Amino acid sequence: MEILWVLVIPLAGGLLLALYGHRRFAPELNSAMSLGTLIAAGVLTVRVITGGPFSFFEEQFFVDSFNVFLVALTAFVGFTTALFSRPYMRIEQHHGKLTANMLRLYHAMYQLFSFTMLLALLTNNLGILWVAMEAATLTTVLLVSLYRTPASLEAAWKYFILCGVGIAQALFGTILLYFAAEKVLGAGGNALLWTHLNAVKMQLEPTVLSLAFVFLLVGYGTKVGLAPLHNWLPDAHAEGPTPVSAVLSGLLLNVALYAVVRSKVLVDGALGSHFAGNLMMGFGLLSVVMAAFFLLRQKDIKRLFAYSSIEHMGLMTFAFGMGGAVATFAGMLHMTVHSLTKSAIFFAVGHATQKSGTQVMEHIRGLIKTNPTIGWGLTLGTLAILGMPPFGVFASEFLILTTAMHAYPWTTPFLLVALGVAFAAIFSRVQTMVFGASSGQRLPHPPALLPVFAHLGLVLMLGLYIPPYLSDWYRQAVALIG
């Protein structure tokens, strides 16, 4: 039942906001719907923690500790982003960038986007997972092009075509997976259910599965933003409204990575080798290194943090690729802290660009002077994302690095150099934006800074102390996918 609520609330929210999304109270309605989703997700989480994994509706939906933590995270960041978007979108409207109709589109699509992501996480059917991922692309295409500027249309078109082509590869991978599954499980809808596949994964045909995984990794990897398929990501992040950048970076990339990891579990079982892990490590390492060097050349603040997302997604893919208890644990912790930190950074960046009226970093100056909370939010968020102790990112990066040193020593120099370059690139830029003389103007609506500090507080807590139920939860998930 709880699963149904988690899905029905955002779907109903989407329909409701398609009707009323342009009204004065629409931002509050949007937040209320997201709060409803968060409460439903909380109830679901409690049930999984106390009662263990369960399936629903003839096994079409399935929750275990791996996806429930992502469901909770998605609902939480979905809610805080809705809170942030309340003043943000009002200011954008005040600046004359948005009409009432655009606002209606934005609110309706925001809820539908949450719905598609939660569906992708909760479904047990790998075919429906594909359908939901494609639907997530479709709902965000119009959000990226919301401002209708030439650059935003170009970014949206690139996003649609690249992700469309990518996700078509994933469909072919799913077809191949079904082809292998049908031999063991018989034809029909149940042959694509992950739980059924997981039970018989030893018997699946290895050659077909390895080919299927290549297609699935390339397909979903495009959405994760893995190099060299990452081209859409910086454009889509830079040109769309900032709340959309926050949910793209914080949530969508995670959900795509979730699809890859689910497939990896099956392929590992069928092959009994480290083939899938090696591929993921390769793509992950390439993304980390490439993103670090692209960071040096950025001029636009949102592009800068978009490349930082590519770097961190690469790091997670690398961690899941290494496999084993510690690396998988670190991968999941990194998923959590990255999505909290990165969305907090985008909240601060959003208000900072509104204050300065530009996204060009050279022209953003003196944030601490004009609005200390935005300035400190950005500074602390940047320190957190760069892996400074005591924030949670430090803990997960430390675990990933030490495991890599132990298991794959040759990767350590690449990772260390990349992290160092990223540190230099981001920190120097942020420092000049935060300190110095100011150039900003007053915002017509008070900015929403509670979400920024709520996220950073959680990341700080995860760096110092992981509550026992949370670590149990991670450990159960590690046992599932390790």
Next chain:
Amino acid sequence: MTTPIIGQVINLLASLLLLIAFAMLSQRRILSLINLFALQGLVLSVSTAVVAYSSSQHHLYYSAALTLILKVLILPSILHRLIRKLNVKWDVETLLNIPITMLLGIVLVIFAFNLAAPISQMASTITKGTLGIAMASVLLSFLMMITRSKAVPQVIGFLAMENGLFFAATSATYGMPMVVELGIALDVLVGMFILGIFFFHIRETFDSLDLQHMEKLKED
């Protein structure tokens, strides 16, 4: 009909699909491109129906009907209306000249057949020989998307790629489960509507549907 004849019919339809894929690759006129796309849908639908008949997989009849409605009637008519409303120019420039594109296409077909050979051997379906053709048409549509610079032909390439994937699903496994197929059809339809809106935005902003105007977002 006996099985060998049906097998022949299916192979014939599959080779027709490959032929249409090449025809699309070489076609310069946008209107003919849409008609070719509709024809591809029709062949796909007939071949699915034939497979359904020969293997007595009844759910494939639904897929065949779905293909007929979506890909032969709805999508081409949306495309026709779009180009009429947008007043798109008839000719399509390609980024590569057509003989070179065709040669590349032949290379892709050989590659696809090699890739599909080990999988076809494992398949138990009557259509297993056609998996190579399905992969080839996916790759050819992909090539078409790369070599066209206008928005509408790129989208037709995208839809043709989806046709190829659908054909791959029928030839390797007698189609995906029904829920999944309905979901995919819904995505394609919604995607088409969104693109329709999107085309108008693009043209309003750029006064053209030529994507060469959209190359501003580059790394310096």
